[in-house]
Each structure stands twice: as C-alpha cells, then as structure tokens.
Amino acid sequence: MSSIPKNNISLMASAGRILLLGMLSVSQVANVSASGPRSPQNVPDDPTKLSLEDLMNISVAKRPQKVADSAAAVFVITQEDIRRSGAASIPEALRMVPGLQVARIDENKWAIGSRGFNGRFDNKLLVLIDGRSVYTPLFSGVYWNVQDVVLEDVERIEVIRGPGATLWGANAVDGVINIITKSAKNTQGGLVTAEAGSEERTAESVRYGAKAGDKTYYRVYGKYYDWHPSIDTTGATASDGWHALRSGFRVDSNITTANSLTIQGDIYHDNFGETLTVPSLTSPTFSSTYPNNGYNSGGDLLGRWTHSFARSSTSLQMYYDRTNIADPTVFGDHESVYDIDFQHDIHLGENQELVWGLGYRSIQDNNGSSFTVALLPDHSSLNHYSAFVQDEVDLLKNRVHVTVGSKFEHNPFTGFEFEPNVRVLGTLTKEQSIWAAVSRAVRTPALTEEGLQLNEAIIPPGTPPLNSPLPVVEAIFGSPLFGSEDLLAYEVGYRVQATSSFSLDVTAFYNNYTNLRSAEPGAPILQGSPFPTYVVLPFVASNKMSGGTYGIEPFAEWKVLPRWKLSGSYSFLRMNIRKNADSLDPTPDIPNGASPRNQFYFRSSLDLPKHLEPDLMLRYVDQLPSLNIPSYYSLDFHIGWKPISKLQLSFGGQDLLNSRHLEFIPEFINTLPTEVRRTFYGGIAWTF
Amino acid sequence: MLPIFQLRDKTLMRLLRPIIAIGICLSLAFGASAQTLDSFDSSEYLIKAGFIYNFAKLVGWPQGAFAQTDSPIVIGILGTDPFGGIIDHILADKQIDARHFVIKRLKWGMDLKGCDILFIGSSEAVHLEEVIHSLKGLPVLTIGETPGFARRGCIINLVVEDNKVRFEVNLDAAKQADLNISSRLLALARIIPQSAADAR
Numbered sequence: 074m075s076s077i078p079k080n081n082i083s084l085m086a087s088a089g090r091i092l093l094l095g096m097l098s099v100s101q102v103a104n105v106s107a108s109g110p111r112s113p114q115n116v117p118d119d120p121t122k123l124s125l126e127d128l129m130n131i132s133v134a135k136r137p138q139k140v141a142d143s144a145a146a147v148f149v150i151t152q153e154d155i156r157r158s159g160a161a162s163i164p165e166a167l168r169m170v171p172g173l174q175v176a177r178i179d180e181n182k183w184a185i186g187s188r189g190f191n192g193r194f195d196n197k198l199l200v201l202i203d204g205r206s207v208y209t210p211l212f213s214g215v216y217w218n219v220q221d222v223v224l225e226d227v228e229r230i231e232v233i234r235g236p237g238a239t240l241w242g243a244n245a246v247d248g249v250i251n252i253i254t255k256s257a258k259n260t261q262g263g264l265v266t267a268e269a270g271s272e273e274r275t276a277e278s279v280r281y282g283a284k285a286g287d288k289t290y291y292r293v294y295g296k297y298y299d300w301h302p303s304i305d306t307t308g309a310t311a312s313d314g315w316h317a318l319r320s321g322f323r324v325d326s327n328i329t330t331a332n333s334l335t336i337q338g339d340i341y342h343d344n345f346g347e348t349l350t351v352p353s354l355t356s357p358t359f360s361s362t363y364p365n366n367g368y369n370s371g372g373d374l375l376g377r378w379t380h381s382f383a384r385s386s387t388s389l390q391m392y393y394d395r396t397n398i399a400d401p402t403v404f405g406d407h408e409s410v411y412d413i414d415f416q417h418d419i420h421l422g423e424n425q426e427l428v429w430g431l432g433y434r435s436i437q438d439n440n441g442s443s444f445t446v447a448l449l450p451d452h453s454s455l456n457h458y459s460a461f462v463q464d465e466v467d468l469l470k471n472r473v474h475v476t477v478g479s480k481f482e483h484n485p486f487t488g489f490e491f492e493p494n495v496r497v498l499g500t501l502t503k504e505q506s507i508w509a510a511v512s513r514a515v516r517t518p519a520l521t522e523e524g525l526q527l528n529e530a531i532i533p534p535g536t537p538p539l540n541s542p543l544p545v546v547e548a549i550f551g552s553p554l555f556g557s558e559d560l561l562a563y564e565v566g567y568r569v570q571a572t573s574s575f576s577l578d579v580t581a582f583y584n585n586y587t588n589l590r591s592a593e594p595g596a597p598i599l600q601g602s603p604f605p606t607y608v609v610l611p612f613v614a615s616n617k618m619s620g621g622t623y624g625i626e627p628f629a630e631w632k633v634l635p636r637w638k639l640s641g642s643y644s645f646l647r648m649n650i651r652k653n654a655d656s657l658d659p660t661p662d663i664p665n666g667a668s669p670r671n672q673f674y675f676r677s678s679l680d681l682p683k684h685l686e687p688d689l690m691l692r693y694v695d696q697l698p699s700l701n702i703p704s705y706y707s708l709d710f711h712i713g714w715k716p717i718s719k720l721q722l723s724f725g726g727q728d729l730l731n732s733r734h735l736e737f738i739p740e741f742i743n744t745l746p747t748e749v750r751r752t753f754y755g756g757i758a759w760t761f
Numbered sequence: 762m763l764p765i766f767q768l769r770d771k772t773l774m775r776l777l778r779p780i781i782a783i784g785i786c787l788s789l790a791f792g793a794s795a796q797t798l799d800s801f802d803s804s805e806y807l808i809k810a811g812f813i814y815n816f817a818k819l820v821g822w823p824q825g826a827f828a829q830t831d832s833p834i835v836i837g838i839l840g841t842d843p844f845g846g847i848i849d850h851i852l853a854d855k856q857i858d859a860r861h862f863v864i865k866r867l868k869w870g871m872d873l874k875g876c877d878i879l880f881i882g883s884s885e886a887v888h889l890e891e892v893i894h895s896l897k898g899l900p901v902l903t904i905g906e907t908p909g910f911a912r913r914g915c916i917i918n919l920v921v922e923d924n925k926v927r928f929e930v931n932l933d934a935a936k937q938a939d940l941n942i943s944s945r946l947l948a949l950a951r952i953i954p955q956s957a958a959d960a961r
Contacts, residue, residue: 120811121855125819125949128811129925131804259922330954424887471887503841 144476144496144508145237146172146566146580146626150230152255157678157688159711159725159754160224161268161276163252164217168692169676171642172234172580172626173248174668176694176737179313179747180300181345183217184737187234187248188584189622189648191668193739197246197516197558199237203254203337204414205375205392206241210436210455211406211448213244213519219341219369219396220252221319223278223294225264225758228255234626235582236562238492238514239478242432242459246514246560247584256335257282257290257325263761270754274300289326296320302346303747306735311747312364317343333379340372348745349403351445352531354544354605359531362745367400385419403742404448405441410434424467428478432459438520446742448551449524458483474498486518487557504570509563516558522590522614525551527741531607544607546600549592549741555614561585574632581625588616589650591658617656622648636680644672666699667740684715700738706730721758728752808926809919810848813904816917817878818857821941826877826900833863835875839892840882842866843906876901881915883907890914893934900939911953916940918953929953 120128148170160166164183168175174191176184186195196213199206200220207220230252237245260282268276275298282292299316321339328334349365375392394410416430434457440448463478479493494512501507521527532545539545566580592612600609624646631639648665652658675691688711696704711725728734733748817834827834834857838844852862865876869888873879879901881892886907893914896903903915911918911929916938918929930950935942 119851120807121814121851123811123815125812125815125946128808128815129927129949131808131925 144474144498144510144566146234146564146582148172148232148234148628150232152225152227152229155224155227155230156721156723157686157711157713158676158690159688159709159723159727161270161274161754163220163222163224163230166224166230167232167250169642169674169690170232171628171644171672171674172624172646173232173644174646174672177749178737178739179311179347179744180303181218181313181315181343181347182739182744184739185215185217186668187232188582188624189646189668190247190664191737193737194741196244196519197560198248198250199241199245200250200252201241202252203375204377204390205373205394206410206412207394208244209396210408210410210438210520212521213516216369216396216398218315218317218343218345219371221296221317221341222252222254223264223266223280223296225266225278226254226260226280226292226294228253228259234580235510235564236492236494236512236514236560238512239461239463239480239494242461242480242482243484243490243492243515243517243557246516246558254323254337257292257323260292260323261290264758265761266756266758268754268756270752272301272303272750272752272754274298274752274754285324288328289324291322291324293322294320303750304733305348305745305747308733311745312346312348312366313745313747315343315345317341319343331381335377336375338372338374342368342370344368350743350745351403352528352546353444354531354607356533359533359544363402365400365402365744367398367403369396369398371396385417387415387417389416390414402445403443404446406448407439409437411436424471426465427462428465429462430460432482433457434459445528447526448521449526453520455485455520457485472500474500484517486523486553486555487515490515490517490557506568508566510565512562512564514560514562516560518555518557521551522555523551523553525549525614528609529741529743532610541608543599544605545597546607546609548609548611550595550611550613552613552615555590556588556616558589558616559587561587575629576631577627577629579625579627581623583621583623585619585621586650587619589618589620589664591615591617591652591656592660593617594657594659612658612660615656615658617653617658618650619653620648620650622646622650638678639676640678641675642673644669646670646672661699667697667737669695669697669704671695684713686713687711688713694736697737702735702737705734705736719760721760723756723758724754726751726753805921805926806844806847807851809906810844810851812919812926812928813848813878813880814852814855816902816904816946817862819943819946820902821943822877823900823939823941827860831859831861833861834877835863835865836878836880837865837867837873837876838880838882839867839873840869840884843882873901874899878902878904881905881907881910886910896938898937898939902938902940903934912955914955917950927951931955 150166150169154169155166158166158169164175164185167173167185172188174186176191178184178193182193184191184193184195185198186192187198190197194212194214199208200215202220202222208215230250233249235248237249241249260280262282264280266278278294278296280292280294282290284290297318300314302311302314305311319339319341323337326334344366346364346366348362350360350362353359353361373392373394377388377390379388380386391413396408398406412434414430414432416428419427421427436455439452442448459480459482461478461480463476465474465476467474476496479491481491483489492514494510496508496510498506498508527549529547529549532539534542534544562582562584564580564582568578570576593615595611595613598609598611600607626644628642633639646668647670648668650664672695673693677689679687690709692707694705696702708729709725709727711723714722728749728751731751733750735746735748738746849864855862867873869885873896881889881903883906885892889910890913904917905915906919908920911931914931914934916931916934920927920929928950930942930947931953933955
C-alpha cells in the first residue's frame with residue numbers, strides 16, 4: 074500500500090483507529106468483494122456520448138485491479154454483501170467472514186469469536202462502531218444484543234483476524250471488527266424499511282438525511298424490532314423473546330477543506346427474556362429454573378475532528394458511552410466510559426510514514442449483586458492511558474513494505490503493557506503478494522476477573538464423594554492476582570489475482586498463548602449468610618493455561634460470468650490449549666472443543682435483468698465436541714428486486730436444510746440455549 | 762414445515778456430491794469464455810475514459826498549444842496504465858473540432874512535454890511533485906485518480922465516492938498551465954486549493 078495511504082490520509086475524514094483501518098480497506102475493497110458491479114447493464118458502451126452529469130450518476134464497479142496491499146488478514150463486508158445476504162443483524166452478517174466463529178445462543182444472545190475461544194463471554198475480540206470501542210470492561214467482551222445500527226446505513230464492516238493490538242490496544246487479541254456507517258452526506262433523503270418473517274419477527278426502521286447549510290449534512294434514525302420467542306430443544310416455546318427501540322443521529326461537516334467534524338450519537342432500550350437456572354440453597358433441588366426478564370439501555374455521543382496539513386494530518390476523537398444492564402434476579406450494572414484519542418500521521422519523505430497517538434479512557438462502574446453473581450467492589454473507577462507509534466517504510470523500489478510499531482499502555486490491574494508488531498508485505502508481481510507478521514498482544518483483566526463471585530452450582534448435602542453435611546457451593550472467584558493473558562502470533566498470507574475474474578487470498582497463522590485464564594481450586598470457605606450455613610468451594614481465576622492454536626483461512630472469488638459471482642471460504646482451526654503442569658484446575662478443557670474445527674461458506678450471486686438479485690448461501694459448521702453440538706449445514710437464499718428505483722423488495726429463507734438446530738451452549742451463566750429454526754421472511758425498503 | 766428439507770448430513774452429502782461435481786464441470790467449461798468476457802469488465806475505467814473525453818471538450822487550450830487546427834490531442838498515460846486498452850478503443854474514431862486523439866504510454870523519466878493531456882497513474886504518487894514541476898508553465902491538462910493529487914498540484918483529480926466518479930479541480934494549477942476551464946465543468950467540480958507547502 075505504498076502509494077495509496079500516503080495520499081489518502083488527508084481525505085480520510087475519519088479519525089483515530091478508523092483512519093488506519095481505513096487505509097487497509099481502501100486497498101482491500103478493490104480486492105475482497107468490492108462495492109461491486111451491481112448493475113453492469115447501465116454502463117454504456119460508448120461513454121463519450123454521455124455528458125459529465127450523466128457520467129457522474131453511473132455507479133462504477135471497482136475492478137479488482139490489483140492485489141490488495143495490507144499485511145494483515147482483512148475481510149470486508151460491503152453494504153451490498155449485507156443487503157444480498159439478507160442478514161437481519163450484525164452477528165448474522167458476520168457469519169460470512171472466514172476465520173470467525175458465530176453461533177446464536179438464543180434470540181438475544183450470541184457467541185462470536187475469532188480464531189477460537191468462542192463463547193458468550195469471549196474476551197479476545199475487539200469491536201468498534203465508527204471508532205467507538207464497544208467492549209465492556211466487565212468481562213472484556215461484547216454485549217452483542219445492544220450493538221446495532223440501521224443496516225442500510227452501514228458502509229462496510231472490516232474484520233481483521235489476528236492481533237491488532239499495536240493500533241487498537243489491549244483486547245484486540247484475536248481480531249478486530251470495525252463497523253463503519255456511511256457519512257451523513259451519503260444518506261441524504263428518507264428511507265423506510267419494514268421486514269417480517271415466519272420466526273415471528275418484525276423490524277422497522279426510518280431514516281432521514283438532509284443538508285444544513287453549505288457544508289454540513291445530517292441524518293436521524295429510529296429503529297424498532299421484535300423477535301418472538303424461539304423454541305427449546307424439546308420443541309416447546311422458550312422465553313427468549315426480545316424487542317428493542319433505538320434512535321440516533323450523525324452530523325458530518327467539512328468546516329473548511331482542511332477541517333472536518335463528525336458528531337454522532339445513539340440511544341436505545343431493549344427488553345429481553347431468557348430461561349435461567351441459578352443455584353439455590355433450598356432443598357431438595359438446590360437450583361431453580363425460571364423465565365427471567367430484564368432490560369438493557371444506554372447511549373453514546375461521539376465527536377471527531379480531523380485536520381489535514383500538506384504532509385500530515387491529525388485527528389481528535391472523544392466519546393461518552395453509557396450501558397445499563399438490568400437483570401433483576403441476577404445482576405445489575407451501570408457503566409460509563411469516557412474516551413479521548415489523538416492521532417498524528419506524518420509523511421517523512423517519499424517512502425516513509427509515521428503515525429503516533431495518545432489515548433485516555435476512564436471507566437466508571439456501579440453494580441448490584443445477587444446470590445448468584447456478586448462483584449466487589451460494587452463501584453469502581455478505572456483509568457487507562459495509552460500511546461502508540463508505528464512507522465511504515467517502502468524499500469526496494471516499493472516492492473517491500475515494512476511496518477514496525479508498538480502500543481504502550483497502562484491499566485489499573487497490571488500496570489504497563491507493551492504490544493509490538495512487525496509486518497512485511499512483498500509484492501511479487503503485479504498480481505501476487507505475500508505478507509508475514511509477528512505480533513504480541515495482551516488481554517488485560519476485566520473487572521469480573523478481579524472481584525467476581527459467581528455461584529455456579531450447589532452440591533446437595535451428602536452427595537458422594539464429598540459427603541458434606543452442608544450444601545457445597547461451587548463458585549468462580551476473581552482474583553487481584555490475576556494477570557494479563559499473552560499472545561505471540563505468527564501470520565503469513567498470500568494473495569493472487571490469478572485471472573481478471575479469479576482471486577484467492579490465503580492466510581495461515583500460529584498463535585502461542587501463555588498465561589491464559591484457568592480456575593484453580595482454593596481453600597473452602599464457610600458462609601452463613603444468607604441462611605442456612607453452607608460451604609463455598611472456590612475456583613479462583615489464575616493464569617495457568619497455555620498452548621497454541623493454528624489454522625488456515627483461504628478465501629476465493631470467481632466471476633464466472635460478468636453477472637454471476639461465486640465466492641467461498643474455508644476456515645480450519647486447531648486448538649491445543651492445555652493447563653500448565655502446576656495447574657490444579659479440574660474443569661474440562663472447554664476452549665478446545667467449543668470452536669468448530671472446520672467451517673466453510675459458499676455463496677452464489679447473480680445479477681439478472683430488471684435489478685433482480687438472487688443469492689444462495691451454503692454454510693457448514695463443524696461439531697463442537699465439548700458442548701455436544703453436532704455439525705450442521707445451513708442453506709439460505711435471498712432474492713432482491715428493485716421494480717422501481719425508489720423501492721427495494723426482498724424475500725428470503727434461512728436454514729432451509731434443518732427444521733431447527735442448536736448452535737451453542739453458553740458458559741458461566743446458565744441460560745437455556747434455544748434452537749435456530751427454518752425461517753422465511755420478506756422485506757420492503759422505500760427511499761424518498 | 763417442509764419435510765423435504767429434513768435431511769440428515771449423510772443424505773445431504775450424497776445429494777450434494779453430484780451437484781458439486783456438475784458445478785465444477787460447468788465452471789471449467791465457462792472458465793475460458795468468462796475470461797475473455799471479463800477482460801472488459803472495467804466499468805470504472807470506461808467511465809473515467811468518458812470523463813477524460815468530456816474534459817477535453819470543456820477545457821480551452823491557449824493559442825499556440827496546437828500547431829495546426831487539426832493537430833491531434835495527445836493524451837499521455839504516465840506510469841502503470843489502468844485503462845488497459847479501453848481508452849484507445851473508446852477514443853479511436855472520436856474527434857473534437859477536427860482534432861483526433863493520440864494515446865501514448867509514458868514512463869517516469871521520459872519527456873512529458875509533447876502531451877496535451879497527461880493522465881498520471883497512482884504508481885507515480887511518489888514523484889508527482891517532480892512531474893508537476895517539469896510541466897510548469899506548459900499547457901498540459903494533468904489528470905490524476907489518487908486522493909490528494911489535486912491538492913498537490915494536479916489540475917483535475919478523479920475520485921470514486923460511493924461507487925460514483927467525482928472530480929476535483931485545482932484552479933491555481935489550471936491558471937499556471939494557462940488552461941481555460943469552462944464554467945460547466947467547474948459547476949460540477951469540487952474546487953481544491955493548492956496546499957501551501959506545495960505551492961512554492
């Protein structure tokens with residue numbers, strides 16, 4: 074990417090980490106799937122017959138003119154991919170990404186991971202929405218049920234597998250997902266969408282964008298959806314219904330040619346249901362199972378200012394993010410995040426570019442406990458400081474591109490951390506490139522890993538082999554001694570544009586993890602409150618697991634005919650995570666068997682006359698041995714049709730091969746997993 | 762529900778195998794034809810060629826820029842050529858006021874002065890300033906397609922936004938080249954000021 078980003082930076086009206094990611098994408102979009110050749114039929118044979126005005130109205134296909142130039146495993150989901158796949162939510166869209174594991178737990182819960190360690194509380198994946206990190210300091214994961222946008226307003230979703238810690242910092246261990254919405258300038262006018270499906274789901278959204286003055290554009294939106302309960306493994310209706318309302322805005326202003334400003338915000342509220350099993354001190358069952366209802370609410374406000382100089386650019390981004398979790402019988406939490414980031418890009422001569430930045434993040438957390446989940450202290454204030462520097466140099470007449478950099482950060486749990494990486498990209502021919510990278514990343518402790526007590530289950534009195542006269546509570550404890558998890562990752566990649574219609578992108582990786590979290594048994598504690606007296610058998614968070622994972626992720630795209638595209642990916646993942654010799658953790662090796670070893674995704678996209686777009690998608694997900702989940706195929710179809718330019722109709726079906734199947738079983742909090750059913754849906758989008 | 766879809770994995774594989782096999786055979790058969798069909802799938806550059814033709818119509822060269830009334834308009838393509846023959850094909854039999862087009866492929870270091878229009882490829886980003894400098898005062902319409910080029914002294918820069926081609930015009934650079942850009946063209950352009958550091 075020697076020349077592209079250098080000249081691109083001044084125009085990239087986005088800041089902070091997005092800026093850098095943007096660079097990756099600029100070259101990548103050309104290769105990966107491209108905001109595609111939607112309607113080649115409107116491209117004229119002789120463009121000289123058209124006026125400038127007409128030419129400016131034609132959508133062009135970004136041809137895959139050259140092999141993408143990023144030394145990282147990047148995959149881009151375009152707006153077209155989202156529309157044509159029929160994805161109803163961000164997690165559904167992520168199912169098409171090689172190297173990711175996506176599983177639905179129930180209607181409102183997802184397990185999403187990159188290169189393994191999948192789980193509801195996966196803590197090695199960083200997710201950003203328009204530059205705002207949405208990971209929760211509570212468990213270093215993502216509340217997928219509160220992350221949403223109007224899908225039609227998404228410009229693209231960039232997914233980087235592998236460590237991104239040098240730029241994004243701690244927790245960008247196994248991957249970064251960057252959801253980027255369109256600039257307000259590109260969402261002018263009105264949009265009304267409605268969708269309904271056989272899974273008794275309905276979704277509506279309204280968006281309106283307009284111009285305010287000469288240089289300022291804005292949009293406002295509202296979105297509502299309602300997912301009716303699914304079914305449990307016996308076929309009975311479950312309690313996992315979910316409905317949510319959200320609204321927000323975005324303003325983009327080019328104050329002067331050198332200065333641009335973005336302000337955006339969202340507010341949301343959702344109600345969810347689940348079937349929960351919690352330990353209870355009441356005999357004879359010592360557990361209780363009941364339908365549980367709760368709600369999440371929150372909002373965010375972000376401002377970003379970008380200034381370009383002749384040979385450098387700066388960006389300053391600030392945001393506030395509030396999340397309230399109210400699960401009345403288990404856990405309540407209010408967290409506020411204040412974040413400020415500054416970044417400076419400098420061109421040093423013709424072949425070198427230096428990027429550095431500073432960041433500060435303040436987190437305020439207040440929580441309310443129950444017998445099942447308790448977090449100490451019940452309120453905390455955390456301050457994170459970070460700095461990073463990265464240099465990119467072109468060597469050997471731009472044929473070799475080297476990136477060296479490191480992040481340095483300070484967190485309240487483990488103090489200083491540094492996360493360096495080295496990436497080398499070599500251009501072999503115009504059509505082929507190879508890359509390799511070595512990076513270190515850390516996953517810093519979450520609040521729960523420091524001060525949690527989670528009562529998982531109760532062994533009734535007199536149960537062999539313990540034969541305890543008192544009930545024994547098996548509990549997971551956090552520990553102030555818990556340290557960061559470490560990763561040293563080795564990646565190589567090869568990309569080729571074999572013919573003008575066929576491209577292939579292969580990535581292989583080996584990840585070496587140390588100090589992963591284990592649960593070490595501690596000395597039993599006698600507790601008498603609440604009554605009656607019971608014994609707590611603690612399993613304390615410790616860093617006594619390590620091991621390696623490796624895998625290969627090929628992705629190919631073939632335009633069989635100008636109007637017929639096939640794409641497919643395969644993801645192979647092998648995990649060998651083991652407890653260290655000094656670990657006494659008796660729990661089974663969950664991480665190894667909870668992520669599928671083999672996955673593939675195959676898609677056929679046709680462009681028929683009259684804007685008819687049929688798509689067929691086939692997905693295979695291997696078994697999850699430790700969760701007893703069998704492998705499955707999922708066949709989806711989607712037909713889009715635009716009878717007139719203002720109206721888009723769609724019809725689709727999901728999971729045609731199975732009437733229903735289970736995808737995952739959640740860890741830690743014992744909520745009932747529900748089955749994904751065969752679904753048919755239809756939708757309408759009207760623009761004005 | 763539809764019982765036809767109640768298939769076990771094995772049955773499914775048995776069904777899928779012939780489908781996949783047929784698919785592969787068909788694919789191979791299509792493969793050869795697909796390549797030739799696809800080599801013209803560069804709608805972006807077809808459109809950009811259309812832009813260049815329109816620019817040639819809407820830009821006025823100073824007197825003396827052309828030796829005769831029917832001297833051709835020479836378009837130079839500097840660096841890696843993204844048009845791949847499209848532009849030659851499109852402009853082969855076109856003319857503007859009795860002027861035909863001549864397309865030349867140029868490399869960095871070659872003499873650029875004979876051009877009336879110079880398309881500067883992205884590959885030349887590193888020596889853009891030197892290219893601009895070597896053409897100083899000459900009536901050459903420089904056209905780029907790389908973000909930042911207009912600011913750095915290129916007269917017109919094509920940018921693709923949201924899949925549509927837009928263009929930027931650097932008026933100072935046009936003035937220096939003594940080119941007269943029609944108001945119709947300017948009305949559609951995004952005017953970019955010369956960056957102070959590069960103006961020199």
